[in-house]
Amino acid sequence: MRSDHHARGGAAIGVLNRMDSWESNLVINLRLWCDGPRGQSQVWREYRQSLPGAEARNECEAFEILLRTVISSAQRPLVRHDVGCPCLGADEGIFLHLVRTASAGYLNDAALIGTLMVGPAHAEHIALLAAQVGVCIRQIHDRPAEYPPETSSTVVRLH
Numbered sequence: 001m002r003s004d005h006h007a008r009g010g011a012a013i014g015v016l017n018r019m020d021s022w023e024s025n026l027v028i029n030l031r032l033w034c035d036g037p038r039g040q041s042q043v044w045r046e047y048r049q050s051l052p053g054a055e056a057r058n059e060c061e062a063f064e065i066l067l068r069t070v071i072s073s074a075q076r077p078l079v080r081h082d083v084g085c086p087c088l089g090a091d092e093g094i095f096l097h098l099v100r101t102a103s104a105g106y107l108n109d110a111a112l113i114g115t116l117m118v119g120p121a122h123a124e125h126i127a128l129l130a131a132q133v134g135v136c137i138r139q140i141h142d143r144p145a146e147y148p149p150e151t152s153s154t155v156v157r158l159h
Contacts, residue, residue, distance in 0.1 A: 009077070010080070012088065013090050019088070022137050022140070023096055027096060032083055040064075044060055047059055048060075062133055069122060073117075073121075078095075094113065097113055098114055098117070099134040099137075103138060107127050111127040113127075
């Protein structure tokens, strides 16, 4: 592996505050999850606050399985930005595009996008998981907030 692989996956291709709220939330959840147990508990808390009991557990587990599959099957390390960074990195953009495409119902296209991150053997599986994750997070953001943003511990102010 060449030493510049981090630069390719981490190149800034956009900014979070110019995306739909569900999209920036997905990227922030990806970053939080990759930060370790503390970040993962924040993601779990968000799902629990947004969805009823068993549904929250099932949907967060789907998110976890998607990330674990992508990370463990990736052709190179997944490069991400810090949780508070306003930039969207290239790998994060591919992940977002995968979820956006799959949750819009274009599973074949999503599987092709998935091959940018993982081998073909895992592409269909991650496309199906990405569809579930995307549909869920879109629904969460379409619902009225139960908790005002200023009291939520999962809100990250970028600027």
